Structures are given as C-alpha cells and as structure tokens.
Amino acid sequence: MIFSLDHKVEQSVPVTRAASFSLLAVLVLVTLPLFHVLPFMVLGLVATAVIWRLLLLRTKGCEPGWIILTILVVLACLQIFNHYGTFLGLEAGAATLVSAYSLKLLEMRCRRDGLLVAFLGFFVVVTGLLFSQSIPMMLYLLVCLMVLVSVLVGIFQPRDKTGYKPVVKFGAIMAVQALPLTVILFLLVPRVPPLWVVPLPDNSAKVGLSDSMAPGEFAEVSKSSKLAFRATFHGAVPPPKERYWRAVVMYWFDGRRWSQGNSGDWSLVGVNTDQFVSWYPGNPRWAVPGGEPEFDYDVILEPSGQPFLPVLGPASEAIAGTGLTRDWRLLDREKVDLRKQYRVQSGLDEGYDRVLPDWLRAASLQLPKVGNPRTRKLARELKDVYRDDVSGLVFKILQMFQQEEFYYTLRPPKLDANSVDGFLFDTRRGFCAHYSGALVFLLRAAGIPARVIGGYQGGEVIEKGVLQVRQFDAHAWVEVWQPGYGWERVDPTAAVAPERVEEGLESAVAREGSFLEGAFLSPSRYRGVPLINGLRIHYEQLEYHWQRMVLSYDENAQKGLFQRWFGRKNVIPILIALLGASFVVVMVVFMLMAWKPWRRKLPPAERYYQRFCRRMARKGIKRERGEGPKAYVRRISREKPELSREAVYITSLYIRLAYGQARSEDLNKLKRCC
C-alpha cells in the first residue's frame, strides 16, 4: 500500500500530441548542427521519422509495423558501420544516437516510449556540444533543452488538450527556473580530470598547419578565416613584426614538398627521432634558450588535429603534459583534438646551437640529388663571391627578392618539376612557402645549413593583451645557421612584401583582392567596412570571454578562482561546504515559492467567521469537521438557544459574503459582530 508506485495503467497511456510534436521538433533541431557529420542515409532516416510522425499527427496513415522497423534498424546499422567502420567513434556515436532517436520516435506508442525518446534527446544535445561549444551553438542548444523540457510537460498533459503553446510556455518557465541552480552547480561541483580515454572528434580533415608543406596546401590554409588560437598576454604584447609563432620545423625536401621528416629520413643521418623530444618533467640533453623570457602568455588552442603547440620564438622548457623538441618547440603528447589551454614564457632571443652536431648539419644541408640546376648554379656563384660571409650571402638573396621583379601573390602560376628553378627564374610570383622554400634551397646549395619554419605570423589584438590568430595568419619563414652565432631567423617574405609581416595578409594582397577569396560570409573579409568590423570585434571579444570564463573553466581554473577568493590551498572542502550551503538555500527558496506562506491568509470574511467559530467552541459548541455553516447554526440554536439570535445573524452575513451576494456594509457588520 505504501510503495505501490507503478501501475500497469501508466504504461499504456499514449503519448499526447503536444509531446509528439515537441519530440519531432527536438529531432529536427538537434540534427541540424550535426548535418555535416552524419551520413546521408541517417539524414534520410531522420526525414522518414519526421514525415511519418507528422502524418500520424494529422491522423493519416498508420504506425509502422515491426517489419518496416526491423528493416530500418538493419539499414541504419549497416550504413553507419559502412560509413565509419565502427560504432564507437564520436562521429559514429553521434550517427548511432540520432538513428536510435529517430527509430524510437517512429516506434513510439506509449508514455514510457515518449520518456525514453526524450532522454535520448538529452544525449543527442550533448553530442552536438562535443562538436562545437560556440555562443550561437549554446543558445541554439538551450532552445533544444527548453523544447525537451516541454516534451516532459507535454507527456503528462490531459489527453483532450492538444495545444502546444501552454506546454512550451510551461517548459520554458521550468527551464528558466532551473538556471540558478545550474550556475551554482557549474561553479561549485569539483571538476575532475578525465577518467578514461574516449573517442575524440576527428580533426584530420581540418584546414591548418601540418607537418609538411607544399605550396598548394599552404594556399588552402590562407583561405580559411577559422580561429587558430587566442593568446592572452600577462604584460607586454610583442609588436606585429615580432609575432612569429613557431610550430613546425621542416628539414626534408623531396623536390616538391618540405617536411618534418619521419624516422626513415632521420635514420639517413644516423639518429633516432625519439631523441628529439624531452618530455616533461625530464631535462633535455641539449642546450636550451636561456635568458629572461620576455613574454608570458596563455594560449587557448583550437582543435587542430596536430600535436604542435605554437610558441612565440624558441621555447625554453616543457610544461606539464608536453615535450620540448630539439629545435625548441612544444609538442603535446597527443594530437590536439579538443580545445587546449597552456601557459608559457618565452622570448625572441636567438643564436642557439653555436656548435652544430654533424647529424643536424647533414639534415640541414639535405637536398635531392638532382633537379633545379639553375638554382644550384646561382648558389655556386654566390658561394664563390661571398665565401664564409653568410650574412652577406643572405642579404644578397633578400636584395634580389626585393629589387628584382618578385611579387607576393596568393594566386601563383603553376610550377613544373623543377619548382625552385621555375619560381626563381621564370614565374617569380608566390607567397611565403615559395620564398622560404627557395631561400633554403639556395642556402643549402651554397653549403649553409638552413631549415624552413612553419607557424603563424601576426594576429589581431581584439582587446588589451588579447591576440587572436586565425588560419590565414599561417606563415613560413627560414632559420639559417652561422658558425659562431647559431640559428638566426630570416623571413624572405618580409623582403618582398613587408606589409605582410607588419600589417598582415590582408594588406599584403590588398591590390590583387585575393584576401579570403570565396569566403563571402566570413566577417574577417569585411574588415574595411567599419560597421561590420565593429560588430565583429565586439562579438569576438564576447567569444573570447565566453571561452576563458566558461569553456576553459576546468580543474585548474576552478582551483585558481577559489584559492583567490578563500586563500586556502585545498579548495575541495570549501567547494563541498559551499555546495551544501547553496543547496539548502535553493531548497528553502523553492519551498517558500511553492508553499507561499504569505498567501495563506484567508479572505477577511472567512477570518471573521473562523473567529466566531472559535468563540462558539469556547462556549462548548465546537464546529465539526465538514459541518456546513447552516448545519452549525441549527445545532447552536438547538443546544444553546440564548446564542441563537447572534449566530443566525452572523451566519447569514457570512453566507452572503462567501457566496457573493453581499451588500457593501456586510463586511463591516460582520467585523463588528465577531
């Protein structure tokens, strides 16, 4: 009798129209942001479910039989497995969830099915968040959540009510009421590091830097206005022409493509690639840049699908979870598939590796055996003139780029097999990748160790101390080794198009108008329009704060925040105490809101009548529970005739007041009598 909580009746209650409609809306809403992730067939399944259910809502057609459902389940499984080769990856998981939601929606008959579909909906919403956490996405998913709440409300509506509006309104009210506690929990629930390894989003198709460089690929990157990373400087921000973010160092050239080199390449010079990286907290066996780091900054790196962590100038030490490479870059242990935040100090000092090991010299002089004869000839001529004067030789080449007919362009002509020859002597049109590749080739052919550096150059300050770097800021430059000095940064692009380095890509290609060609919708393209640019900057600032305050609120951020507020090392007990306290406060607030003790006051007539009843009770005639006023007054008259007159008068006044036939003075009369 006490715990007989479920009844068979409930399982057979059909899903109300309002609930089915909301569930359909949720399916469409949550599928839209996943559009590019889902295979075509799954989208077809979604469409089938939506159309079928809409027809059912218009009381057309009948529910799908088990044969159709089975066929659809098998088809969905086959398609997902065929498309991804697994059910476990993030994308495959999303497709599986969306399919399950669609199929369950098709099959939905009773209230329990409806609830199950709604719960699946929450999962699908979260899947959407794993792919994007931007502000628009958040607002969009908030709408999805509200609709999901109204599904829950709709499921328990009376069946004869078919309106969606009151349901959606109630859902929205509940969602808003749930927000305060959500914020409290978000702040206070102790954050923990990941418990186990999960399938991560596949970023392999992302446009961005990779560990090798062919001119064509670089052109692709410069067409993207996607965010690469944001850096928040604690202190000085370097001037534009010093913002060289190193990410990749490329030694190996195969005549077409520069690359970082795999273990096969490196075994040619007799070293093992494992020796190149010193993982935190070990100490590297090679000299690291010393001196005072000039800049101290936080970087929030967008998922890149690559392990490189861009650092301003050479990095001097590894930070937790990363490794320092032989050429002073930072590498993450895994590919960066989720947004990553790190804090580093670095400077722009150079001149390390005064003595170059033989294997590194060999790698830095590597060239294909044959090809580009004209370039080799030019290098020999230069070598004969300058001998050991490396600076003079480099200066001569840069002068050539500057004074002869070389152009900086994002629309270079095609090059044939001897690409360096073609570029240097025939087309003379290209961008950073062409110039740095050609410079390194020339230097190596002249016997000077050199390497190509890939990374980002520039960035936009969106507010004080915040630098925003986009994919089109990707850049390639050169490091040259000189005996007795070490490595020195040389940027041939700066010789051809100084505005690229000082003002960015947009002004470098302003004349040819090729900036963000094809990306008509990208706000970055319209920097020249003040209104759009102003809006864009404001939005980007908002996004930056969103990212720093909400998305990057992890274990460390939480610790830092509460250590600052409470000045204690161990924040977990503080968090738990606060959590308990705020839980009590919230419960009390809601209890008061639900109970509304201040509204308990009875109407005045009722209050006076109750007073009369208490007086009668003192005189020995207690009003029984459920005894109506008329019955009560009859009893009073019978048992205490002396009170009869007064009681009849008061009761008649009260009845008039209570049943709305009162005259204006009745209430005052009643007040006086009681």
Add this chain to the structure above:
Amino acid sequence: MSSFASIEFHKRWLGWLNRRIPPSNTVTLSQKSLFILPTKAGFTFLLVAFLIFLAGVNYQNSLSYAVSFFMVSLFQIGLWHTWRNLAGITLVARGADSVHVGQMAGFRISCCCADGLAQQGIMLGWPDHGLVRVDPEGDEATATIHCSVHRRGLFHPERVRVESVYPVGLFKAWSWVDLDQEVLVWPALQDVEKVGSTGISDDGHREVPDGMDDFAGHRSFMPTDSAAQVDWKVLARSEELLVRQFHALAGDDLWLDLETAPGRDTEQKLGWLASQCVLLGQGSLVWGMKLGRQTVALGQGEHHAHKCLDALALYGSDPNGRSSQ
C-alpha cells in the same frame, strides 16, 4: 511469520496515518499529509544526467557539464512543481450509490484546486482497481472511483490514494486519505422468477411461485433447494432429481418473508428477497417485507424497493455498529 509482521506493520501504518490525516469528508492536502519520491523515470533521468556528467569529465567539455547540471536542477524543480500540484487540493466526499454484493461501488469525490493554482493530472482511486484522472485546472472536478464490494452491510472503503506525477513525471507526490465514506451494500442478486407474476388464481388469491401451499409441478433441482422439497419418488423412478413446486396462495397484499424465502442459509434467503425487491420495484405491485421482528410497511415503486433493500442490507447487524473491511 512474515505475513504476520506485514499485517502488524500495516496496522501500525494505518494507525499512524489516522493520527496524521484523520478521517473526514473534506480533506485538504497539506505538507503534513503529502509524500513525495522520485519515480522510475526520475531515477532514469538522474542516470542520464550522470552519464552526461561523465561525458563532460572525459571530454573536458564545459557545456556538457552544464547540461548535466541543468538536468539535476530540473529534477529539483520537478520536485517542487509536483509537490505544488498536489498540495492544497481539497477532496470532498460526494457520496456513493448503494450496490449489490459483487458489483462495483462508485464513490463520487470532488477535487478542488487551491487558490490561484491550476492543478491537474491528479489520480484518484484504489490501486487495485485502477486510478482515475481528474483535471480540475483551477476549478472543481468530480470523479467517480470504483471498488468492488464483497459483504452485505455498511461498507467503509480503504483509504483513497491521491497521486500526481504532473508536470514532468520525475516525481510522484501522493497521499492516502480517508474521506469517511460509506456505502450500504445490498445482498447479492440472484436469478429468480418474480413472485406474483403468474397472476390471480380462481379463488381470488394470487398465486405466489415457490410457495408451499399448492402443488404446481416439478422443476429441476438447484443447489439452493432444501432436501424436503425433492420429489424422492421421481428420483427412485427415473433417477431425475426434481423438486416439487408449490404455489403459495397470497392475500391481497404481498408479503415477502425471510422465513418462507427459499435458500439454504440466511444470506441466500436475503439475496432472494433482494432480487424480488428489485423486480417488484420495477412494477406496480404493493408489497411489504418481514425480516424476523422487523417489518417494512407496505409500499410500491423503486423508492420502496430501496427501503426494503436497505433493511435487507442491515439485517442482523447492530444498527449503530459499523462493519468495515
């Protein structure tokens, strides 16, 4: 042993309930009389929230954390909404119509909302017989809830369960109320032939079937017949078990008498009388009824039939006593 313990527990539980929510024909559900617990769906919802929390942890995804916390908050909000949907509801017993043993008794209960609240989705009834949904939505609504009755006499139903999972189904708020309802249960109906239906005989007396005065023929034996009525001679001849039927000769007024009613025991006799009353109530005959020392004066029509049935229902019980289940 365990059943003894559970009966003992049940008794204590009822005693506790009686102190906490005393029987009354008008009960307003207050915080004192309401219980609330998450439903199965509520626990599943929390499980989903936990899984999403794990996704947030493993993907270090702040917004997944937020969704999980949103769900927990919603769960908490659901508690208050469900509680408020039932708190302040006033239930008033609106009586019940008498029925015969073996039929379903319907109790009318009206459900009034608290001031300014559009409460709905309230389920009323006895779990064994299914709950009835009421949606007063700010007003008053009446539902009829049924339970089967097995004993003649004054019947007090068990406490009525009032519950609601509205609006989100994550919690179930409930209460057990005793609306101090009672219903008079008439004796069970039997399949009988109406007395007096054969009309007036030659000598001016009405023939009453199943009487003892005048042999009228044979009919086959029924388990309710007494051994004295069996025609043993026929049995010896043909092994057919037949009963000799007599017609009673009635006076001008028809009197139904418990003593002369057929049936093996009192309950069967009462049942026979009740069935006759129901049949007679539909016609225009005038009849009276004798139940031992008690007499129901002559009368006719449905109202009179009910009076007789009431007397039959209460036959043998202490007029002031209560017989409750």
